[in-house]
Amino acid sequence: MSNTQNDALFILIKTLTKAEKRNFQLAFNRDNTKEDVLFIQLFNALDKMKEYDDEQILRRVPDIKKQQLSNIKAHLYKHLLTTLRLLYKTKDALIELREQLDYARVLYNKGLYNQSLKILAKAKVSAREQEEVMLYFEIVEFEKLIETRHITRSLDNRAEELSEESRLINEQLNNVSRLSTLALRMYGLYLKLGHARDEKDTLMLKSFFDTNLPPVQQQQMSFYERIYLYQAYCWYYYILQDFVMYYRYTQKWVDLFSEYPALKDTDMDLYIKAMHNLLTAHFHTMNHDKFTEVLQEMENFITEKEESLNENTRTNAFVYLYTGKVNRHFLDGTFSEGLKLVEEVEEKISEHQLTVDQHRVLVFYYKIACLYFGSGDNDNAIIYLNKIIQLKIGNLRADIQCFARILHLIAHYELENYSLVEYLIKSVYHFIAKNKDLSQVMEEILKFLRKNMYANPRALRTAFRDLKGKLEIIAKNPYERRSYLYLDIVSWLESKIEGIPVQEVIQQKFRNKVPRI
DSSP states (O other), rough: OGGGOOOHHHHHTTTTTTTHHHHHHHHTTTTOOOHHHHHHHHHHHHOOOOOOOHHHHHHHOTSOOOTHHHHHHHHHHHHHHHHHHHTTTTOOHHHHHHEEEEEEEHHHHHTTTTHHHHHHHHHHHHHHHHTOOHHHHHHHHHHHHHHHSSOOOOTTTTTHHHHHHHHHHHHHHHHHHHHHHHHHHHHHHHHOOOOOOHHHHHHHHHHHHHHHHOOGGGOOOOOOHHHHHHHHHHHHHTTTTTHHHHHHHHHHHHHHHHHHHHHHHHHHHHHHHHHHHHHHHHHHTTHHHHEEEHHHHHHHHHHHGGGGGGGGHHHHHHHHHHHHHHHHHHHTTTTHHHHHGHHHHHHHHHHHTSOHHHHHHHHHHHHHHHHHHTTTTTHHHHHHHHHHHHOTTTTHHHHHHHHHHHHHHHHHHTTTTHHHHHHHHHHHHHHHHTTTTTHHHHHHHHHHHHHHTTOOHHHHHHHHHHHHHHHHHHHHHHTTHHHHHOOOOOHOOOOOOOHHOEEEEEEEHHHHHOOOO
């Protein structure tokens, strides 16, 4: 039996929509050659299977011999991609643009140089409109090839025009490459480290950023040059927890689409991601009104474009929209109300299981666990925290994995599972130390749990007050404040001291516009 996750053909078929399946079958039912019949039979067999299994395929399609299966699968995969390309040619401007280059190449090979140049000229206009710098470069280089090898009777200054175009595009491509690499590596650092843990992290980050940031003049930059520049700055300030500067660059990112409105349609993923980052900025700056406004704007855009979304964009739209919906309940403390989203999120994760990455699933599980914890349902909080603990994802988002274990201990403490807490503390401490993520906040919580598991109620209330006082002092250290981004431990302590639910404490802070910490 092959691994379901590793069989490319099986995964591709499972991501097809009803319309895509119908289009494929219609394409092959036109001729009905013996080979086509085998393709359709294999396609139908795979479509009905829940898990990939070679032996099951051979039983369902007896006309396919074992030694043929690999070749037939490869051909079916190719034919699926061909029909999908034809189907989406009119829906994806980039696919159509690349097709124009193919046509120009065919005409060139036939010796029809002027016809080829005419198509390239039109394609160049489209590439410029779509800010597709790499394709623009490819078109110009093709034009140069034709002009240098053949007499086309072009204008006298044609060589100079093409040379200047090529030079400018080369500069743009160099900037795009360097800035996109910087943005990607900054994102990679965030996935590995989370927020800066200490001065060493900060110095490393600043040195890396300054060294790799190319000299740029924003006024002369193209759309994607500016996008990658803003993304790099976004991750830089986000890792440093400078959320005001993070907000400024997320707003620049979104505003850029107002300058290039056509790109909202040609690069929907990037626009939705920009709005997601702006929402995150409003979330961390506690700007509830703006958060609600942007969330509604995002939802309206996704609803309006629903029919034209591809699977990739649909997955991203789910992740970003529901992250925003859940975060709204964290902002105003309406955890119990937020639990209504859990079933929808679970259904969406299942629906997009082949395209949503484990990092997103991890974040959703943690947020759901926090919703249950905030609403006082520790049993269900533990269920989702156990899912995180059991995920095999290496050191991906080690920060969330560490805080999930801390919250796991607190939830068991709330349920008075003291012997289990006592047993788990050592393994949790070991896990956090191994990931070099033991903050003062975590250390104080672990000490508190170890020391006060069996304390009487009167002594316990005093212990809660003492811990709250220590944590408020620790919070003055900017590197320790990151702990409160994952777990509002102070509101939990206040709920224990005052004898009221956590969400009521947070709701009071929200109504009175009191900072969490």
